[in-house]
Amino acid sequence: MxxxxxxxxxxxxxxxxxxxxxxxxxxxxxxxxxxxxxxxxxxxxxxxxxxxxxxxxxxxxxxxxGYGHPKVVEAVARQFRETSFATTLSALNEPSVRLAERLVGLAPGDFQKKVWYGLSGSDACETLGKMVPLATGRPKLISFIGGYHGMTGTAAALTGHTATARLPASGNVVKIPYPDPYRPVFSASPEAIGQAVLDYLEGYLFKTIVPPELVGGIIVEAVQADSGDVVPPPGFLKGLEAICRRHGILLLLDEVKIGMGRTGRWFGFEHEGVTPDLIALGKALGGGIPLSAVVGRKEILDAYTAVNMYSTAGNPVACAAALATLEVIEADxxxxxxxxxxxxxxxxxxxxxxxxxxxxxxxxxxxxxxxxxxxxxxxxxxxxxxxxxxxxxxxxxxxxxxxxxxxxxxxxxxxxxxxxxxxxxxxxxxxxxxxxxxxxxxxxxxxxxxxxxx
Ligand SMILES: Cc1ncc(COP(=O)(O)O)c(C=O)c1O
CATH class of the missing domain: 3.90.1150.10 (Aspartate Aminotransferase, domain 1)
Structure with a gap:
């Protein structure tokens, strides 16, 4: 050695x-x-x-x-020399607003959007889990078995992965099966599993123990990554969006792992043409520097002042890294x-x-x-x-x-x-x-x- x-x-x-x-x-x-x-x-x-x-x-x-991309390295070094640290919580800086402008421009939906910054995919999903019930007054959330949304309190409660099976659950999160065509539940065929899950949700759960008027949001991955990179059958996400719209429920897309181009579109949900109300981003966003974001409906992210903030979130160095990363994705x-x-x-x-x-x-x-x-x-x-x-x-x-x-x-x-x-x-x-x-x-x-x- x-x-x-x-x-x-x-x-x-x-x-x-x-x-x-x-x-x-x-x-x-x-x-x-x-x-x-x-x-x-x-x-x-x-x-x-x-x-x-x-x-x-x-x-x-x-x-x-990739690792050590020269444009990202240069952006980080330049920004760190200028502002080694500035807190976005209590002071304004240019990279944070420039990045927000880019992210709002990338997200679909003809409604007013804002951006929230954090440091990990977990805290981005935590934000969805915290702000949606708070802003809508609807206490319940729905997530999927196999979904991985992080390890902090609310994010872990939303997660339906074996990795969080030992952690305390939240009574306000109801978990339903994800449509896995290779291992379909409900004795459904691979082709029918998407509709079977949607029927279970709307035709059974909503009519029994989960009144839809108490559900603030449904969080989902367009490809369920940590459960084994499961691709749902075509039409599933679109069907889920339709259920959300019928019942006034917010559609929350966790794009932490597959967002920023990985699926062959900027966001994984674009393959189904759905319009999420809020999108969680992280991982690739910062090009290696810890950074996460939520992009989505202004009225949810603006519901209260100072209830969901982290000292180093959205710092100029991380935002400069993200701006350079976006530039590389686009230019290359x-x-x-x-x-x-x-x-x-x-x-x-x-x-x-x-x-x-x-x-x-x-x-x-x-x-x-x-x-x-x-x-x-x-x-x-x-x-x-x-x-x-x-x-x-x-x-x-x-x-x-x-x-x-x-x-x-x-x-x-x-x-x-x-x-x-x-x-x-x-x-x-x-x-x-x-x-x-x-x-x-x-x-x-x-x-x-x-x-x-x-
Ligand atoms: C879809 C998804 N959401 C959230 C997270 C949590 O991200 P982090 O590990 O950065 O907290 C992960 C991590 O693997 C993930 O795959």
């Missing part, structure tokens, strides 16, 4: 790992392999031993424009590129499916894709351990992939949108070899050690 060559006196990987284990809290981790990052550029990451990795994660969908045509690249990646993954029995289902929209691993294609028994092993083997092969899913068995593909076709070919080859090793039993159980993910 060598110490970092960039920093004299740097710790060795073993020292970093030991300190991390001793000092960093487990409740903030979801680790799949022992990667010690030293350097990043574009869609590549180097560890402290100088080994190069191709990144298919964007660090949970944050680095959409990354929205269209996400669509093209996503199709290419989807085809390559489907080809792998034809050769690897472990792959039960391949799905995606643009550059958010999921590959669900099963022990048996007929019973669809989730292959969770095999998923962990595949991801670890990919890491050994020089490819970074994470996994998620309600059953911890879905390989997730959220690469930087700057990837080339050659990068995709390279990554697919590494994944192909990893799957072959796991299927052939060439990756022993003990090798995983503590790297069991989630």
């Amino acid at each position: 060598t110490a970092s060559s960039l920093h004299p006196g740097a710790l060795t990987p073993a020292q970093i790992e030991a300190l991390d284990e001793r000092l960093l809290a487990e409740c903030m981790k979801v680790r799949f392999f022992p990667l010690v990052v030293q350097r990043q550029q574009g869609n590549r990451i180097w560890d402290v031993d100088g080994k190069e990795y191709l990144d298919f994660t964007s660090g949970w969908s944050v680095a959409a424009v 045509g990354l929205v269209q590129r996400a669509a093209d690249l996503g199709r290419y990646l989807l085809d390559a993954l489907k080809e792998l499916q034809s050769r690897h029995p472990l792959i039960g289902h391949v799905r995606g929209q643009g550059c958010i894709l999921g590959v669900e691993l099963v022990r048996d294609r007929a019973t669809k028994e989730p292959a969770a351990r095999e998923t962990a092993k595949t991801v670890y083997r990919c890491f050994e092969n020089g490819l970074l992939l994470f996994y998620g899913g309600l059953y911890s068995n879905v390989l997730e593909f959220t690469p930087p949108l700057t990837l080339s076709h050659a990068d995709v070919d390279e990554g697919i080859d590494k994944l192909d070899r990893a799957l072959s090793d796991v299927e052939a039993g060439r990756f022993p159980d003990e090798r995983l050690g503590k790297y069991l993910g989630w």
Whole structure:
């Protein structure tokens, strides 16, 4: 093991790992392999031993424009020199209003909009959960099983993921199934699952224990990411919007993970042509600098003064990073590129499916894709351990992939949108070899050690 060559006196990987284990809290981790990052550029990451990795994660969908993009680096450095910190809570600054202007311009809807700033996807969803009941006087919210909206109080209450199953729930949040065509509930067919969920909501829940006049909003992801990158059947989101309109309920779109171009449109919900009342943004928005936002109806975000604020939210450096990120997405045509690249990646993954029995289902929209691993294609028994092993083997092969899913068995593909076709070919080859090793039993159980993910 060598110490970092960039920093004299740097710790060795073993020292970093030991300190991390001793000092960093487990409740903030979801680790799949022992990667010690030293350097990043574009869609590549180097560890402290100088080994190069191709990144298919964007660090949970944050680095959409790649790592260390010169325009973002320059914008951050310039802004930090000018204003190392200025609080948007109690003073005005130019980047925060310029960014708000851009975000309001991107969001659809012929109504007056405003922007709220925070630091994480969790606090953006927290804002929806806090402000909607407060402003509408309707106490209840509806969210989806499998939906991931964050880990802070209200956001965790909205989340329907196994990761929050142990946390206290909120009595005012009612969770309903998300229409997963691969694992449909209600004995529905893959084609009928969207309508079946809508019928359950409007024809049963609203008529029994959830009077719609008490529901302030419904929060939904256009592609349900952390439950396994589930793409709902066409028409589902449109049907949900119609229900919201019939009952005066606000439609809340969580675009934290898929927004800013990843699906091949600026926002994932644009594929269905719906108009959300409020949109939560984060991750890719800040180009790597923590920043989140809610864009939407003025009357909700303006309902009260000083009830939802964070000292460092919307600071000029983060807003300058976001402005530069938006500029890069636009100038480099990354929205269209996400669509093209996503199709290419989807085809390559489907080809792998034809050769690897472990792959039960391949799905995606643009550059958010999921590959669900099963022990048996007929019973669809989730292959969770095999998923962990595949991801670890990919890491050994020089490819970074994470996994998620309600059953911890879905390989997730959220690469930087700057990837080339050659990068995709390279990554697919590494994944192909990893799957072959796991299927052939060439990756022993003990090798995983503590790297069991989630
Ligand atoms: C759809 C969605 N919403 C919200 C969040 C929470 O974001 P953060 O981890 O930045 O708090 C996530 C995180 O994965 C997410 O995928």
